[in-house]
Amino acid sequence: MPFLRSRTPFLPWNPTLAGLEFPFHSSAARKGKTMSENTLTIRDNRTGKEYVVPVENDTIKAMDLRKIKVNPEDFGLMTYDPAFLNTASCKSKITFIDGDKGILEYRGYPIEQLAEKSSFLEVAWLLWNGELPTKGELDEFTRHVTHHTYLHENIKKLMEGFRHDAHPMGMLQSTVGALSTFYPSAKQVNDPRQRAHHTIRLIAKMPTIAAFAYRHSIGFPYVYPDNELSYVGNFLSMLRKMSEPKYKVNPVLERALDVLFILHADHEQNCSTNAMRAISSAQTDPYSSLSGAISALYGPLHGGANEAVLTMLREIGTINNVPAFVKEVKEGQGEKKLMGFGHRVYKNYDPRAKVIKGLADQVFEVTGKNPLLTIAVELERIALQDDYFVKRKLYPNVDFYSGLIYEAMGFPPDYFTVLFAIGRTAGWLAQWHEMVNDPDQKIARPRQVFLGPARRDYVPVEKR
Ligand code: CMC
Numbered sequence: 076m077p078f079l080r081s082r083t084p085f086l087p088w089n090p091t092l093a094g095l096e097f098p099f100h101s102s103a104a105r106k107g108k109t110m111s112e113n114t115l116t117i118r119d120n121r122t123g124k125e126y127v128v129p130v131e132n133d134t135i136k137a138m139d140l141r142k143i144k145v146n147p148e149d150f151g152l153m154t155y156d157p158a159f160l161n162t163a164s165c166k167s168k169i170t171f172i173d174g175d176k177g178i179l180e181y182r183g184y185p186i187e188q189l190a191e192k193s194s195f196l197e198v199a200w201l202l203w204n205g206e207l208p209t210k211g212e213l214d215e216f217t218r219h220v221t222h223h224t225y226l227h228e229n230i231k232k233l234m235e236g237f238r239h240d241a242h243p244m245g246m247l248q249s250t251v252g253a254l255s256t257f258y259p260s261a262k263q264v265n266d267p268r269q270r271a272h273h274t275i276r277l278i279a280k281m282p283t284i285a286a287f288a289y290r291h292s293i294g295f296p297y298v299y300p301d302n303e304l305s306y307v308g309n310f311l312s313m314l315r316k317m318s319e320p321k322y323k324v325n326p327v328l329e330r331a332l333d334v335l336f337i338l339h340a341d342h343e344q345n346c347s348t349n350a351m352r353a354i355s356s357a358q359t360d361p362y363s364s365l366s367g368a369i370s371a372l373y374g375p376l377h378g379g380a381n382e383a384v385l386t387m388l389r390e391i392g393t394i395n396n397v398p399a400f401v402k403e404v405k406e407g408q409g410e411k412k413l414m415g416f417g418h419r420v421y422k423n424y425d426p427r428a429k430v431i432k433g434l435a436d437q438v439f440e441v442t443g444k445n446p447l448l449t450i451a452v453e454l455e456r457i458a459l460q461d462d463y464f465v466k467r468k469l470y471p472n473v474d475f476y477s478g479l480i481y482e483a484m485g486f487p488p489d490y491f492t493v494l495f496a497i498g499r500t501a502g503w504l505a506q507w508h509e510m511v512n513d514p515d516q517k518i519a520r521p522r523q524v525f526l527g528p529a530r531r532d533y534v535p536v537e538k539r
Pocket residue numbers: 342345375376377378379380404408409411412413414415416417418419420467469472473474
C-alpha cells in the first residue's frame with residue numbers, strides 16, 4: 076500500500092480540538108433561559124392535543140414532531156422543506172455566517188483578518204483542526220502537502236484521454252473520482268490515520284490535477300510540480316512554465332491567488348458541501364465524495380456563477396447598455412438573473428466580495444485593468460439603488476468580482492470554477508472530518524411527501 080511507505084508519520088487531526096462541544100451562537104443561551112423555558116408548545120388543532128418539545132440552540136428536533144399523530148397508526152408529522160430553506164442538517168463549529176450583517180468567520184476568525192494575515196495552507200489546517208497551527212505544525216503540514224503534489228503517471232495518461240475541448244471542471248471531477256481507484260485504503264473512513272493521509276493527498280494533488288487540465292486544454296505539455304515553490308507558486312509554475320529552467324513567480328499574483336483560495340475555503344452548508352456530507356454519509360471514500368462535491372460546485376447557480384458573470388458583462392458590452400440590461404432582469408420575473416448578485420444566506424454585501432474588490436486593484440496594477448470592470452462597477456451602482464434589488468436584499472456575492480481578477484490573470488472563464496474548487500477542497504474535507512466524528516450523523520436519507528397515484532393494477536400494453 077503506497078501511502079504506508081510514505082513518510083507521513085503524524086496524525087494532524089486533533090479530535091479534542093475538533094470535538095462537538097462548543098458555544099453556539101444561540102439566542103436562548105445568550106438570554107440565559109432555563110431548561111424548562113427552552114421549550115415549544117405545539118397545539119394540534121386536528122386533535123386538540125398539546126405537545127411540548129425541547130428547543131436547543133434555537134432549533135427543535137424534527138424527530139420530536141413524529142409523535143404528533145391523529146391516529147396511532149399514522150406515520151406522524153414531518154416538515155416539508157425543499158432545498159433545506161429552514162433545516163439544520165448538522166451541528167458544526169467550522170464556519171459562522173451572519174447573512175443579515177454580512178459576517179463570515181472560520182473557527183471564529185473574521186474572514187477579513189484571515190485574508191489579510193493568513194495563508195491558504197494555514198487556513199486549511201485551521202478549518203480541519205479547529206485552531207491556528209503552531210509554527211512547527213504549519214511547517215510539518217506544509218512539508219507533507221508539498222511532498223504529495225505528484226500524481227501517479229497513469230492519472231496523467233487518463234487525463235490525456237480527454238477531448239481537447241473538455242471542460243476543465245469535467246476533467247477535475249472525473250480525475251478526482253478516479254484517484255479513489257489508486258488509493259483503496261481511502262475506503263477505511265473510520266480510521267483517523269487514513270483520513271489524515273488522504274486529506275493531505277487531496278489538498279496537495281488538487282492544484283496538480285487543475286494545472287494538468289489547463290495545459291491539456293491549450294495543448295501544452297504538462298509541467299510537473301516544483302516542490303521548492305509555495306503551494307500557490309507551484310500551481311502557477313505548473314500552469315505557466317515553458318522552457319525556462321525555473322518559473323519566476325510574481326509575488327503579487329501569488330498572494331492574490333492565495334487570498335482567493337482563503338476566501339473560497341469554506342462556506343458552511345452550501346450545495347457542494349451538502350453533497351460532500353451526503354455522499355460521505357454512506358461511508359464513501361473521500362475521493363469519490365469530493366468528486367460529487369465538485370459536480371455540485373460546477374452548476375451555474377453555485378460555483379459556476381463566476382463564469383456566468385463574465386459572459387453577462389460581455390453581453391452587456393458597454394456601460395451605456397447597463398440600464399437596459401437591469402430593466403430586462405427586472406421584467407424577466409426571475410427568468411433572467413443578474414449573475415454574481417444575491418445569495419441564499421447573505422442579505423447584505425457578501426464580505427468576500429468586499430475583500431475581492433480591494434484585491435482587484437492590486438492585481439490590475441500588475442496585469443492592467445480588466446475593461447469589464449467599468450461595466451461591473453456601473454452595474455453594481457445601478458442595482459444597489461434600484462428598488463427591485465434593494466427590496467429583495469440582492470447584493471454582489473463572491474463571484475461578482477472574482478472572475479474579473481481571474482481573467483486579468485489570464486485564466487479562461489471555464490477555468491474559474493476550478494480555482495474555486497481548489498480553495499473549497501479545504502472546507503469540504505474539514506466538513507467531512509467533522510461529520511465522521513459526529514455521533515448524531517447517520518446515512519443521509521430525506522423523507523418525501525408522496526402525492527402519486529394510489530395502488531393500481533398493471534394494464535397490458537394492448538389494453539391501454
Ligand atoms: N438577479 C435577479 N433577481 C434575483 C437574483 C438575481 N441574481 N437572485 C434572486 N433574485 C430574485 C428572485 O427572482 C426572487 O424574486 P421573487 O421574490 O420576485 O420571486 C427573489 O430574488 C428571491 O430569490 P430566490 O431565487 O428565492 O433566492 P435563493 O436563495 O433561492 O437563490 C441564488 C440564491 C444565489 C441561487 C440566487 O440569488 C441566484 O440565482 N443568483 C445568481 C447566481 C449567483 O450569483 N450565484 C452565486 C452564489 S454565491 C457563490 C456560491 O455560494 O456558490
